[in-house]
Amino acid sequence: MASTSMHPKDGSHIAEKMRRHLRPSESIIGSILFFCAIVSIFTTIGIVITLGAESFRLFSKEQCVEVTYLSTGKRCEEVTLNEFLTTTEWVPQSLKFGALPLIASTLTTSFIAMTIAIPLGIGAAIYLSEYASPRTRRVLKPILEVLAGIPTVVYGFFALTFVTPVLRDVFTVTAMPTLFNMLSAGLVMGIMILPLMASMSEDALNAVPRSLREGSFGLGANKLETTVSVVLPAALSGVIAAMIISVSRAVGETMIVAIAAGAGPRYTIVPFDAAETITGHIARISSGDISFNSVDYNSVFALGLMLFIVTLFLNIIGRQLATIFREEYD
CATH class of the missing domain: 1.20.5 (Single alpha-helices involved in coiled-coils or other helix-helix interfaces)
Structure with a gap:
């Protein structure tokens, strides 16, 4: 023919x-x-x-603040990028622009959040994709979606009024957390990010062809071995993308840290301490009456630009890693 x-x-x-x-x-x-x-x-x-x-x-240009002990009534100094990124005092009204305290607390709360969101999110995705029955999946998926739809201000008050008292009871002997602390804010941020991490990871796992699973079963592997050795590596690019997006979400979170982590920049990485993150500081300062081109006004935009660069950098890394680990199937 x-x-x-x-x-x-x-x-x-x-x-x-x-x-x-x-x-x-x-x-x-x-x-x-x-x-x-x-x-x-x-x-x-x-x-x-x-x-x-x-x-x-x-x-x-020079930044100026009003002072009472000078005859001119003003004190002006130049701000350098080196000072902004390497010094540890953030008091704009005293012309001290060291952003390290805000950066350290932002990284601390984000790290705590990801230690919760990544393992629980991947575990939930594996269960929903590989183990859960259709009926169980129909019940659990809406619950995850409800978690994703809760306003972050509700999460913030949950951290302050429930998680913090529990932590104070648990760590009474060793190191009792203060009323405002980075640990409770980070834990609740992890819970908030969990649906995003689980949903994106589940989509990546479901995208793996069924033939790979059947081939693994045909070689004598059980479900756990197939999931760990075949399905998860094949979906690695999507899982990495979910992790990077979750980290970006944690870095940019505002209301939870503004309510539960505390106010006032403090250079510390101890989770039990109160400290203000970049987004929390922006929210606190911006809620007041800031005059145009003032010291606070200009410093808030500088912090916002730094946040934008960090999230952009994370997204670029995520795309590169996803490209490196991407698997293509016929």
């Missing part, structure tokens, strides 16, 4: 012909989608320009 095959050029010719004969409605839909993409791009560019321009004021 004779077989026929289509030349690649024929396929491209057909695709070009189909594009030429698009219906008007399809052209309109394509234009709308293109407009949405352009809006998102220009929104990101606008955010970068705004943060960069306002942050540049902090480093490009």
